Amino acid sequence: MIKKWTVILIPHDRGERRSFNMSDVHVWVAAGTLLLLCFTSAVFFQRSRTTAERTRALESDYRALEADLNSPEVNEAFDAKWREREASLRGEFEDRDSALSRELSRVYDLEKEVRIITGLPTQIVEGDDVPLPPADGEGGRLGEFSDGAVFTDNEALLPPHAIYGLAKPSADLMMQEIQLRRGSLENMLQSMEAQRVRIAHTPSIWPTNDVRRRITSRYGRRTDPLTKRLRQHSGVDIRADYGSPIISSAKGTVIFSGYHQYLGHCVKVDHGYGLESWYGHMSKRLVEKGEIVTRGQVVGKVGSSGRSTGPHIHYEIHVNEKTVDPKNYIGH
Structure with missing residues (x-):
């Protein structure tokens, strides 16, 4: 059997009284709602406290880290590590740069040998197309000329490549050297093809295969x-x-x-x-x-x-x- 409850509200100033009839169900719903609100409030309160504590801890860590970063010891260590990494990268780049320069010089030497064998003329790069080292360089001969030194006024024997004489050519000069070598090899290929055709048209054998010729x-x-x-x-x-x-x-x-x-x-x-x-x-x-x-x-x-x-x-x-x-x- 469901019990009923009556709630009477009596004002202090002789106002009209009001009454509410409630059953057990209404009481339990109201009590449950109140408990739920209390539990939810407690959860949010606890999370708020936890978040505030973590925020304070992070702010403390940040201030400590900021102090460490601003310290001379940390800055010096960071700079030293950065200089070490920079030197390592520079060394790797210079090694690759030197290797590429050596390979380009080898390509030039091979091309020159092929031109000598086939009788093709050496390629000459005209005037302004040849980049020159700075005009304030120094040099000169040793006590005696080294083996293999070439003395000539013939421009056909001069090396026509952009990186000749440069210890550390720039990337732009090496790219120009690659373009020079490509153009020279294309020209050599055309010359060899023309030479091949001419050889095919040049008499070079006996006009008979008779063994007693x-x-x-x-x-x-x-x-x-x-x-x-x-x-x-x-x-x-x-x-x-x-x-x-x-x-x-x-x-x-x-x-x-x-x-x-x-x-x-x-x-x-x-x-x-x-x-x-x-x-x-x-x-x-x-x-x-x-x-x-x-x-x-x-x-x-x-x-x-x-x-x-x-x-x-x-x-x-x-x-x-x-x-x-x-x-x-x-x-x-």
Whole structure:
């Protein structure tokens, strides 16, 4: 059975009295609410005290740390540690800088060796493009010149790189050096390609693979085998068996394939660069005018056509429309 409670409020100044009827449920709800409020207040109060204590402790630590940081001993130790770290980083940078400088110098030396081997000219950096060290430097010779010292007025022998003579070149100079080396290597590659093409077009082998080949009549003044008179021989005569292959001594274009009054069946090849090779006294021609031939390609067969006493190859080399000794264009 639910009990009921009556609460009467009587004012002190003869005002109207008021009464409230409450059951057990209302009483317990009110009591629970009051207890909950008390508990929550106690929790927040305790947390507030804890936070305040921690704040005071942190403020104390901060003041102590600030005092330590402002002390000369701490500042000196910090500065010493910073200088040590700075020196370490500077040392690492200088080591890498020196290593890079050495590698660039090695690249330059290798490039110079390749240019010497291939016969390509040394690259020269013109005037204002070359950065110079400060004008207040000092130097001079030792008591005696060291081994390997070079004395020359030829600018082609001077090292054209930006870091030459600098003990500690800057990063900008090393970047410029890299750009110089890249440009020089690109130029060298182009020059080597042009040289490779020219080599391919330069006569350099025997015009026959006959194992018994040999020169039977040399270039220059000789006794004519038919008239027995002294005459100029414009090429060389090479012994070879009748019908054996005659090969082109370099890459080129056939500019003549026909019958010549003296050379009989003849083929002429233009190799470019002012070079021509002539093959005479053939028994058979195997190429036509305008055809492109490669080094070693068969252009005809050995014969004895034209003004000849027997099977052989009459071989001529023309440089800028003048005959030269073909022996200088035959490999050994």
